[in-house]
Amino acid sequence: MDTLALDLARFQFAFTVSFHIIFPAFTIGLASFLAVLEGLWLKTNNAKYLQLYKYWLKIFAISFGMGVVSGIVLSYQFGTNWSVFADKTGPILGPLMGYEVFTAFFLEAGFLGVMLFGMDRVGKKLHFAATCIVAFGTFLSAFWILSVNSWMQTPAGFGYNEAGQFVPLDWWAVVFNPSFPYRLVHMLLAAYLTTAFVVAAVGAYHLLKSPQNPLARTMFSMAMWLAAIVTPIQIVAGDMHGLNTLEHQPAKVAAMEGHYQTHQGAPLILFGIPNDQTKSVDYKVEIPKLGSLILTHSFDGEVKGLDAFPEDKHPPVAIVFWSFRVMVAIGFGMLALGLTSLVLRKRKTLYQASWFHRLCVVFGPAGFVAVLAGWITTEVGRQPYTVYGLLTTAQSASPIDAAAISVSLTAFVVVYFIVFGAGFFYLLRLMKKSPTRYEQALDSRLPDGTQTSPVSHSNHLS
8 A cells, every 4th residue: 555545544544433432432421321310210209310311312312323323334444444454453353343242232232222212111120221231331332442442552462373463362461451441441431521521511501591490400410520520530540541651652652742852850841842853842831850750750750752762663743742732631621610610519609600601511522522632642642553563554554546545535524524414413403402391291200100290391491
């Protein structure tokens, strides 16, 4: 494959996986949120939790469907644009992806129908079990896919056969490779935060229209509790993940930090413009020795720069440098909003602070941006390899010319923007509808089968 064809194949995969990754990042957290809502309804007999469950269930179903469709496309590209990679890694990655289908997807697909249409057809405990199983299925899906990706980042437990393929020698070491636990925790927490800020944005939007809206208050409060609790945990998990990356992929960390030279007592570069020609960061703003303190827990610790690695093995520094900073900046923005919510809650003004609600609406998509920025940092920082240190991206590509890839890439761009653009538009319309307007004839039956007065709709039909 020539250079142009390789770049087009890389861009095509990046384009399609970028569309795909935002859906699991949302549905993993939303499935758990739905399980919590239904569990609270069963425990408290409070109809507001049932209303919120039904409100978010339709949004979950559409997002889940879009995620499935966008994910199928990725598998085809392994056969078209990356057939050498598929051949070399098939004995390891094939079974892992098969396990994802046999466990996670079968659970999700099998019980999603009960979850969507079984509220009035099965017992309340069985329906709740179906919701929990779907939520568990999203976790299993993340487990296997992140195991695949982590093995590509930190390969372990493998050997080679006569055909030069990677083959498993120790499945335990393959699945639980050195970076897998850190990536799994980091991604799951990112998914929960992504969902939390979407739910918070929707709740804040409806509070701006009607501060007394009881269901908007409930969803907003639950989302902000999650943001306040999980964001600090995510920052700690991210730091641990960074230390693991420093151990196994030091060149990636050097690009993330903008260190072209090895340092004793490395500074923390906050901002700047990486310059590959001069091997330096122009116009940089830095804090002396803080980089070493964060990465080595010592002010004078050594942090390897890109000069410690062959130049043809350097990842694209500017992309990794800036995507990492976007992710970190959003993380601290989430922390600030979470802590502010605690202050407002203590002052009993959480539902009246319109300025804070506007900030939360603006911050609604931030989780998706952070997930994409983190994915870019991880995947571009791994370059020039697909299997780190063992198989390069250039060696992984199919022998296909640029013209063929450009045709399929154009088709993907056009179809994706039409199909997923329509899907996003419909999701936004659903979110724009007030939860108290959702199905005014809502069946508000309690778990014991008796009727309860539904939350009044008459005051919220503006």
